[in-house]
Amino acid sequence: MNSRRDFLRQVGGSALTLSLATTTFPEQAHALPADGKQLGVALVGLGSYADRVATAMKDCKLAKLIGGVTGTPTKIDTWSTKFGLDKANFYSYQNFEQIKDNPAIDAVYITLPNSMHHEYVIRAAKMGKHVICEKPMSVTVKEAEEMIAACKKANVKLYIGYRLHFEPYTRELIRLRKSGELGKILHVNSYDGFKIGDPKQWRLKKALAGGGAMMDVGIYCINGARYATGEEPIWVSAEETKTDPVKFKEVDETITWQMGFPSGAIASCVTTYNFNNLERLYVIGEKGFVELSPAFGYGPIKGRTHQGAMSWDTTKMHQTWQMDGLADCILNGKPDPNMTGEEGLKDMKVIEAVYKSIAAGGKKVSVV
Known part of the structure; x- marks a missing residue:
């Protein structure tokens, strides 16, 4: 890529140059599993940050946006049109648990206010879905420990959105x-x-x-x-x-x-x-x-x-790298x-x- 060539010209000949020339970052290494499986994701809380993640996921190769969870029904029409999503893959906070019956959704991404992370990570884990939670993961150490324990008990992955x-x-x-x-x-x-x-x-x-x-x-x-x-x-x-x-x-x-x-x-x-x-x-x-x-x-x-x-x-976008990178971890077993x-x-x-x-x-x- 041009930016890398430009950099190598700037520092040519040094040990740093050699190291950078052989560095492969995650966005260069992603590959779909042999079965072509993409990680299906639902966003929980359709605010401004969720919109950013959804926009970034348009360019993802391994992760695919499937639906979302919202307390504002009018957002379902807006989001389904904007991102080409099936309205059947949207849920409310009241029927959140119905996601467990949707095989297209492999993981949920919690983008709610901080104090709500604890509740929805634990609810998602009980559904058997992998969880990505925006930072900070909780508002107390005790809550964070409970979230980790819930995901381990359910045998699902828990990732924090450190993009x-x-x-x-x-x-x-x-x-x-x-x-x-x-x-x-x-x-x-x-x-x-x-x-x-x-x-x-x-x-x-x-x-x-x-x-x-x-x-x-x-x-x-x-x-x-x-x-x-x-x-x-x-x-x-x-x-x-x-x-x-x-x-x-x-x-x-x-x-x-x-x-x-x-x-x-x-x-x-x-x-x-x-x-x-x-x-x-x-x-x-x-x-x-x-x-x-x-x-x-x-x-x-x-x-x-x-x-x-x-x-x-x-x-x-950073969130494109993040979502493809985490999908690589889940689908292909790449190190976290x-x-x-x-x-x-x-x-x-x-x-x-x-x-x-x-x-x-x-x-x-x-x-x-």
């Missing part, structure tokens, strides 16, 4: 860390936030969101620092700032925190609902660095290393790229530690 684990720039950052080309990781800056709009939206209601900026986009900072170091944080220290106590009466606005890792690496992180232009993952190693900025949004992701600019194909329920649980443990540190006045709190 970036299939995104090429992120994959390359992880490869550079794993290969040792960065040397020992010493420090990580991980920032993500934006100025939130409508003060009446569900993300600002604790009963639906579970928390504010931390639950919504701060989780990217946590996950990013974890895949940048390849380690799990053992302690956190955090503080919260509120400039608008009315708008953010129920949830957090801005949080700054540090995370310590077993190797001695430190991550400095910020998340906010109060201002824009905050999106960066900067990884410093003994031998070099990687910077992704923007790092976590829908793209295009941009990046550079100590050897020059990174350049990968950004024409596909750290998107299981256990991965989501690890982030929930850090989030709870962050909130505990804030409640303790910023004192260092162990992640357990």
Whole structure:
């Protein structure tokens, strides 16, 4: 592809060039099983993010959108027309369990508000369907553990919507860390936030969101620092700032925190609902660095290393890579790229530690 050739010209001759020239990302490796089976998916909660996923799935090869679940009957006409879906494959929250009798649906993707993830993951598992759940996987560690247990009991897969684990720039950052080309990781800056709009939206209601900026986009900072170091944080220290106590009466606005890792690496992180232009993952190693900025949004992701600019194909939507990648895991047994329920649980443990540190006045709190 042209973007890769351009990149190789920029850094020609280096060890990094050789490594990138032989790297195969998931979007290049997907193949239908011998029986031609595609993974049939129903989206649960037909809001704006579900629309994004459905749009992205138009370009999928292994995953196919079959239907959806909604509490708004008028959306059935809209969605069936827009995405060419059979109205018989749509359900309400009341008759959700009828999906178990639909052989065309292999998996459901939960795109509901955070506090509803727990209920619908468990209900889906009991139907014998594989489950993809948008992040954060839950609003408490206890709920996350119950979701994992329910899916294991039902012998179904549980994946969390960490789309970036299939995104090429992120994959390359992880490869550079794993290969040792960065040397020992010493420090990580991980920032993500934006100025939130409508003060009446569900993300600002604790009963639906579970928390504010931390639950919504701060989780990217946590996950990013974890895949940048390849380690799990053992302690956190955090503080919260509120400039608008009315708008953010129920949830957090801005949080700054540090995370310590077993190797001695430190991550400095910020998340906010109060201002824009905050999106960066900067990884410093003994031998070099990687910077992704923007790092976590829908793209295009941009990046550079100590050897020059990174350049990968950004024409596909992240959700296309994600849905084909997860279908590959389910249909072909491909290794999971750290998107299981256990991965989501690890982030929930850090989030709870962050909130505990804030409640303790910023004192260092162990992640357990």
